[in-house]
Amino acid sequence: MRIVSGEFGGRRLKAVPGMKTRPTTDKVKESIFNMIGPYFSGGTALDLYGGSGGLAIESVSRGMEHAVIIDRQYQAIKTITDNVAVAKQPEKFEIKKGDSNQIIDHMDSSKTKFDLLLLDPPYKQQKIVKDINKLVELNLLADDAVIVCETNQEAKLPDEIDNFKLWKRQDYGITEVSIYRGE
Template sequence: MPRRNNHRPPRPKNGVDAVRSSLRIIGGQWRGRKLDFPAVEGLRPTPDRVRETLFNWVQADLPGAQCLDLFSGSGALGLEALSRGAGSVTFVDRAPAVISQLRTNLNLLKAQNAEIIAASAQDWLAQQKADEEVRYDLVFLDPPFRQDMALPICTLLEERNLLQAHALIYLETEAELALEGLPDNWQLHREKQAGQVAYRLFLRQPVAQ
């Protein structure tokens, strides 16, 4: 009689799949759709509760908006924006696994109004010319925590003239980060904290010529 194999594969640490995880789109035409994303170190999709709050904040400005999703990671913010009627989304991330999965997910959703840029956010912004025709209505910024990226990225966004006159900028950071040195014409519009995460929405004011 054959012996029964009682060996079980080791459980993933913290119950997280070592290869991939999934996110759920919470509103719009793709509401309820679950999409995979790679388990890249440091990748932490914006939680559902925070996403719901964010999109309540911006819902009046979202239809037809040109959006920029920097440090896109799982693509949760940009995909949610597309689902809820954004005109277009540009995704920027440097991780090959992230880029590959974003392409797969956009194809699954048959999204036609998205662009994927394989580059670091800083490098891509630094290469943009101040006279580019593209101006974004809404920007999602979710840089890696505790790597001092938030303020330089915000500065580059303004310096490269990539924002519409009254653009909205969403910024998600570690709660303890002191936001000193943001562009003077960015006004804090909304602000909340969830655990160790602080999330804020800024309204850009036009710069006098």
């Protein structure tokens, strides 16, 4: 695994040890960012199921100003911390350990609006629609936010979630990427 492009491009990232996470392949990561960017001029990203932190780190490498990465597993948090160190700009990242729902309940929408939402939950725990609805309810997403959902083929996400409409959908073997944009 590596950072594909941008300021930190080419640097190697670690995967979370064990079988509890499934890192996004470099090919899928590159495709995702080519579909949504490929580069950004500022903004804030939220990765609710950080895993290795690769998607959030890639977003900052490509121009996001800041990224918040959440995961509840100790090994994932350790790996994210190590991978953020590879970027050599830790001030651009905020790493939070815990349940994503509990953490977002305590975020202040007057201080933070996310421009990019990265959702790659464990395939067996598909609650993407519920997560998006909660973030909208808490007013944590910018009106024109982009939402990237990485699922398996069985997830069958709808064409519209709250004020966000399906923009692009692409299959990569067992992985499906659905991208939504705010109206």
